[in-house]
Amino acid sequence: MRSASLTGAGDGDRVELAVTGVWTAESAADLEKLIDEAARRYANARRVDIDLANLDRLDTFGAWLIERLNRAFTVRGSTARLIGLSEVDRGLIEEVRLVDRQPPKRDATVNRILLALDGLGRAMAGIGSSLVLLAHLFGALTIVVLGTLAHPARMRLASTVHHLERVGWRAVPIIVLSTFLIGAIIAQQGIFHFRAFGAELYVVDMVGILVLREVGVLIVCVMVAGRSGSAYTAELGSMKMREEIDALRTMGLDPIEVLVLPRILALLIAVPALTFLGSMAALYGAELVCTLYGGMTPEIFLARLRAAIWLPTFAVGMIKAPFMALVIGLVACVEGFNVEGSAASLGLRTTSSVVKSIFLVIVLDGFFAMFFAAIGM
């Protein structure tokens, strides 16, 4: 087969363009140059005959390019016609003739400052509406909890235990390991710097208070948000995408009761338990570093720890844990229910679930700090 070409012949007014060879997708880039050049060179022609008799093969790409050449002449008022068109190719040429001329609309240029303001406004409205949705879900959950208290048989124990195993029991190794390392690192840094003042002993005070009040619960919450919050969002989101949640509703079941309550209940049990384990692991890590690196004996460490902390220090951390769990669970479920049809939306919501819940956990921690300071704990 001949390679594709377009040759023109004729005087200024009348031109005959001969199309030869294979006009298909592979050569479309070169053909586009050919037709653009021909349209430019014979811009003054009044009558143009496009001869297709020597065309070997044609596909949509070639047909469209021939049509585009044709239009380039007719739009200027010249008469262009196709001659020598074979029966095989006629259908294709007629098909592309129907294509509208208008090029795809590009976004009109808009003021960049307006665009930035628009984005800011939308982001603010987004934050507002997500807080409303959180409150909405919290309200719905409260109603379901009250209903369950009235009829304890409606409680989904099997589901709760299943989720408890996933978010609690299976999280134990990684949480214990991370908090152990955090405790050890804090103790090592403390000893290294406090040694300059000869105050190594106060490292125990620092580690004890820091771990029990703040770090234990925060590390656990960050891990749980990343590990379980994201899983909740992805599960509920893909159920939403596949209309499973609508199916539940039509069967007269409340998705909050069936899906949300067991998940949040599991978190409410798991997070305090993990906080306790994590705090103990962190203290153990600190003790190990104090004895191996700081030169204390375990007895001194324990005696110092007993002097530094009292029950409320421990209670502060533990009281915060269920509230944090509630925030993580609510955010994860709200984001899951807000997933729309696309895979991209699922990814976006899962990311936003983790980011939002970690942020809210930190904000909540700040409020707790002020509250406990005010009541003297």
Add this chain to the structure above:
Amino acid sequence: MNSANEAVISVRDLVVGFGGATVLDHVTLDVFRGEILGFVGGSGAGKSVLLRTIIGLLPPRRGSIEVFGTELARLKDGRTRRAIERRWGVLFQQGALFSSLTVRQNIQFPIRERLRLSPRLIDEIALAKLKMVGLDADVREKFPAQLSGGMIKRVALARALALDPEIVFLDEPTSGLDPVGAAEFDALIRTLQRTLGLSVFMVTHDLDSLHAVCDRIAVLVDGRVIATGPIETMLASDHPWLKSYFRGKRGRQGANHAHH
């Protein structure tokens, strides 16, 4: 190109299975150039498995599949394989449109990946394909989630046709469409097949489609192709499965629709 009996796909003694189960048991089948082959069989009989094996998504246990005279499974050269893959298009059952891309971007995706063309030409070709499958230009900036089931099938067909393939694989193209939409889709497939000179391998359950557009029908029962031929052969057969499939209550309705 005009030889009527040139097989574009020839499947020989194909065996496919999962674990202990054999789904396709020595299947032999040809698809000839320029025909629409309807592939039928009960649910779970392995129709989609054959389709997926031909396009290389499932490995065969035994037997050979030649596409355009080349056996893909033996092909070590990735370039030749891609060149052959370029010559077919696949319409998946659920459309399988990329949900993060707009309709226009979905149709342009194979063109952008396989050919180096100017942005203007890519836009125009996408528009032409959209027109071919009977959609208006105003859907092109929509996302798949915003489309109805019928529109998704049409956009997916436009994407399958983006590179002007020679073979098109359709996996239940009319499932999930209302009868009017399904009839329109059948007509569209027939028109495009004539215009573009396509060979079509169509897995279907739709008796109307079988009557209206298929040149030949192949029937898969118990992992074997028990019959191939035009619809008249199927209607005349005495095989109990074919009798109940084509001449059952729904089968007769399909025949009436097609010949009204």
